[in-house]
Every structure is written in C-alpha cells, then in structure tokens.
Amino acid sequence: MTHTPIQRRTLLLGSLLLGAGVKAFASTDNWPSRPIRLVVAGSSGAGGDIFARLIAVPLSQALKQPVVVDDKPGANGLIACDTVAKAAGDGYTLLFAPSSSILLNPMIHPKLPYDTDKDLTPITQVGAAGILLIANPSTGFKNLADMVAYAKAHPGKLAYGSWGTGSSGHLAMEGIKARYGLDMPHVPYKTLVSEVTDLIANNISVGFTDIQSPIPHMHTGRLVGLGQTGSQRWPATKELPTLSEQGYKFEADGWYGVFAPSGTPVEIIDRLNDEINRFQKTDEIRQKIEAQNMIVPPSRTAKEFAASIKKDAAIWQSLAKTTDLKDK
Incomplete structure (x- = not known):
C-alpha cells in the first residue's frame, strides 16, 4: 500500500510514541x-x-x-x-x-x-x-498500658504483627515503640487474613490490623481489642478507646x-x-x-x-x- 507524505509522518509519529513507552488510549465515546x-x-x-x-x-x-x-x-x-x-x-x-x-x-x-x-x-x-490494635486473649492484655508494661518487662520477647513492611500498622507500632522505649520484633505478613489467623492461633500475641477483619473474632472472644487509631471511635467499635485517649496520640485517619x-x-x-x-x-x-x-x-x-x-x-x-x- 502506498501512503501519502502526511500518512507516512502520522505512522512514524505513532511508532515513535509507542517506542517511547507512551500508553495508547481508547476513545471515550462509547x-x-x-x-x-x-x-x-x-x-x-x-x-x-x-x-x-x-x-x-x-x-x-x-x-x-x-x-x-x-x-x-x-x-x-x-x-x-x-x-x-x-x-x-x-x-x-x-x-x-x-x-x-x-x-x-x-x-x-x-x-x-x-x-x-x-x-x-x-x-x-x-x-x-483508623486501624485496630489487637491481642490474643491469653496475653491478659486489656489496653495499651498492659501491652507496654509487659513489653518493657520482657525486652525482645513480645513480637507484633502487621500486614507488611510500610503498612500503617507497622508505622503505628514503631511509633509506640519509640515513644515508650520498647523492644518488640516486627513480623510482617503478606496478607491481613494470615495475620489475623495467627493472632487467633496465638502464633503471634499482638498486632495491628485493619478496622474490619478482627471484629467477628472480637465478638466471639477469640481476639481482644486494645485500642484504635484515628480521630474518633469508629461505628462498630464505639466501646474501644482510641490510642489518643490512652495517652498515645495517633489521630491520622x-x-x-x-x-x-x-x-x-x-x-x-x-x-x-x-x-x-x-x-x-x-x-x-x-x-x-x-x-x-x-x-x-x-x-x-x-x-x-x-x-x-x-x-x-x-x-x-x-x-x-x-x-x-x-x-x-
């Protein structure tokens, strides 16, 4: 097929754009x-x-x-x-x-x-x-102060979980560690489901989770909430004090x-x-x-x-x- 000069320039420009990694877009009409x-x-x-x-x-x-x-x-x-x-x-x-x-x-x-x-x-x-600070009931922890007291008395013995390095759960606990001078190893999980499963099994005693996943297990007593982050108490956890109410300011939603x-x-x-x-x-x-x-x-x-x-x-x-x- 023979192309006009304009057609050849258009084809060349398209090839150059694609070659440069520019994404091609579909029409928005339909x-x-x-x-x-x-x-x-x-x-x-x-x-x-x-x-x-x-x-x-x-x-x-x-x-x-x-x-x-x-x-x-x-x-x-x-x-x-x-x-x-x-x-x-x-x-x-x-x-x-x-x-x-x-x-x-x-x-x-x-x-x-x-x-x-x-x-x-x-x-x-x-x-x-916000997010939830959760513990296995076998720990006996009822709030943030209980966890801090145990961690101070047992340096390096209380590992905590989050849903990955760089998660807000990771940040929240590292902030608590810095504030109270705690030595608590971090166990990053690939998924929240696996973290919650290990909390229930007591393979890990405490951890930060999202705001939803542990709630059914809190209702059955298989997990206990120690606190929640954010600017307020959230709809399904109104009875659980925020970390700010417990002395550790973490109000970012x-x-x-x-x-x-x-x-x-x-x-x-x-x-x-x-x-x-x-x-x-x-x-x-x-x-x-x-x-x-x-x-x-x-x-x-x-x-x-x-x-x-x-x-x-x-x-x-x-x-x-x-x-x-x-x-x-």
Missing part, C-alpha cells in the same frame, strides 16, 4: 463497552476486598458493565499498585488501595518500580477510619481510594468520581460502610482528593520520621 478490572491491594476476605466488592456492584449497575474484582495481595499493596501503574490508561483497569499503600510505600521503598505521583491518577476516596493509570481521560475520571461519590451517600451503601466500621467521607472532586492525599502524606511523613520505618 466507554465503557466491556468489563472493567478493579485491582485490589489486598487479599480475598480482608477489608480492601470487602470494600472493593461493596462498590463494584453499584458501579457495575451505573456503568452497565461488569466490574471484576482482582485481588493482588503482598508488599503492602506494591504489587497491585505496580500492576495498575503499568496498565493502559483507557478506563478498563482501576486500582482499589488503602492509604498506606499510596502514602507510605514511596517513603519506605526508595526504588519502587513505579512513581505513585506520576503513574497513578486519584479518582475518589472510599470510607475513612486511613481510607481506601480508587485510582487509574496515568493518562486516563479526564471524562472517565470525572464520571467514576461522580458515580462512586453518589452511591456512597445512599442510605444502603452508607449503612454497609458503617457496618464495616468506617464512615463515608465528604464528597470530593478528583482534584480535591489529590490535594487531600498530599496533605495526608505530609502528616504520615512526619510520623514516619519518628521511627526507623524503612525497607530492610
């Missing part, structure tokens, strides 16, 4: 015309998976296309974030991640395989809450967020933002979010959510400076 993949930075059955499925159903209904949840646990969400950061910005691959994956990974891992700021575009926030690969058309970002914000405000979804021990955040545009992330990052970075929180 988006979405096929299923959307929602990559979750977490394991099946844990908080992130629960919330992702909570929004996937009404989002599927609003977009008239299936939203398929794809759990990718490990490395405090790094694997899931990397998957989406390298995906095409066409609106068919999205990320559902906790705040710690977005805010702390860049602080902890100096050589991430992606750039959080450049490769992931914020869409909207889902839920807001966590959240889940929806993100897209860089270059995703702004029309798609805004449509997703509008839909998710809208149904979070319905009584049905609000009640389901509160049943999972979180609250519905204020509605924000995508740009406002991006600005709030920068503000939160400064808070978390300040907290991280008081610890030896780094990739080892």
Whole structure:
C-alpha cells in the first residue's frame, strides 16, 4: 500500500510514541463497552476486598458493565499498585488501595518500580477510619498500658504483627515503640487474613490490623481489642478507646481510594468520581460502610482528593520520621 507524505509522518509519529513507552488510549465515546478490572491491594476476605466488592456492584449497575474484582495481595499493596501503574490508561483497569499503600510505600521503598505521583491518577476516596490494635486473649492484655508494661518487662520477647513492611500498622507500632522505649520484633505478613489467623492461633500475641477483619473474632472472644487509631471511635467499635485517649496520640485517619493509570481521560475520571461519590451517600451503601466500621467521607472532586492525599502524606511523613520505618 502506498501512503501519502502526511500518512507516512502520522505512522512514524505513532511508532515513535509507542517506542517511547507512551500508553495508547481508547476513545471515550462509547466507554465503557466491556468489563472493567478493579485491582485490589489486598487479599480475598480482608477489608480492601470487602470494600472493593461493596462498590463494584453499584458501579457495575451505573456503568452497565461488569466490574471484576482482582485481588493482588503482598508488599503492602506494591504489587497491585505496580500492576495498575503499568496498565493502559483507557478506563478498563482501576486500582482499589488503602492509604498506606499510596502514602507510605514511596517513603519506605526508595526504588519502587513505579512513581505513585506520576503513574497513578486519584479518582475518589472510599470510607475513612483508623486501624485496630489487637491481642490474643491469653496475653491478659486489656489496653495499651498492659501491652507496654509487659513489653518493657520482657525486652525482645513480645513480637507484633502487621500486614507488611510500610503498612500503617507497622508505622503505628514503631511509633509506640519509640515513644515508650520498647523492644518488640516486627513480623510482617503478606496478607491481613494470615495475620489475623495467627493472632487467633496465638502464633503471634499482638498486632495491628485493619478496622474490619478482627471484629467477628472480637465478638466471639477469640481476639481482644486494645485500642484504635484515628480521630474518633469508629461505628462498630464505639466501646474501644482510641490510642489518643490512652495517652498515645495517633489521630491520622486511613481510607481506601480508587485510582487509574496515568493518562486516563479526564471524562472517565470525572464520571467514576461522580458515580462512586453518589452511591456512597445512599442510605444502603452508607449503612454497609458503617457496618464495616468506617464512615463515608465528604464528597470530593478528583482534584480535591489529590490535594487531600498530599496533605495526608505530609502528616504520615512526619510520623514516619519518628521511627526507623524503612525497607530492610
């Protein structure tokens, strides 16, 4: 086939762009015309998976296309974030991640395989809450003071768990250790489910978890709550004092967020933002979010959510400076 000079220049430019690694984008005119993949930075059955499925159903209904949840646990969400950061910005691959994956990974891992700021575009926030300090009942601990007293009396003997190096649970406990001068080894788990399982089995005595996963086991007495982080007591744990109420200030709230690969058309970002914000405000979804021990955040545009992330990052970075929180 013979091409005109203009056609040849167009083909050459397209080849150069693809060769330079620039992502190719589909037209937004008929988006979405096929299923959307929602990559979750977490394991099946844990908080992130629960919330992702909570929004996937009404989002599927609003977009008239299936939203398929794809759990990718490990490395405090790094694997899931990397998957989406390298995906095409066409609106068919999205990320559902906790705040710690977005805010702390860049602080902890100096050589991430992606750039959080450049490769992931914020869409909207889902839920807001803290995290839980949990113990096996065999410890006899009832609160933060009990744990601190035991750890001081038994240096190096009380190991604690979190859902990974660089998680907000890791940061919270390292802050407690620094404040009270404790020697408590860290046991990072690949998934929250495995951490909670080991807490129940008493393979590990204490740990920080997300705000949802241990609650059924707290109700049956297989686990006991020692405290919760954040700016308030959360809907399903109203009886549990915050760490701030117990003398250790940790008022930074966590959240889940929806993100897209860089270059995703702004029309798609805004449509997703509008839909998710809208149904979070319905009584049905609000009640389901509160049943999972979180609250519905204020509605924000995508740009406002991006600005709030920068503000939160400064808070978390300040907290991280008081610890030896780094990739080892």
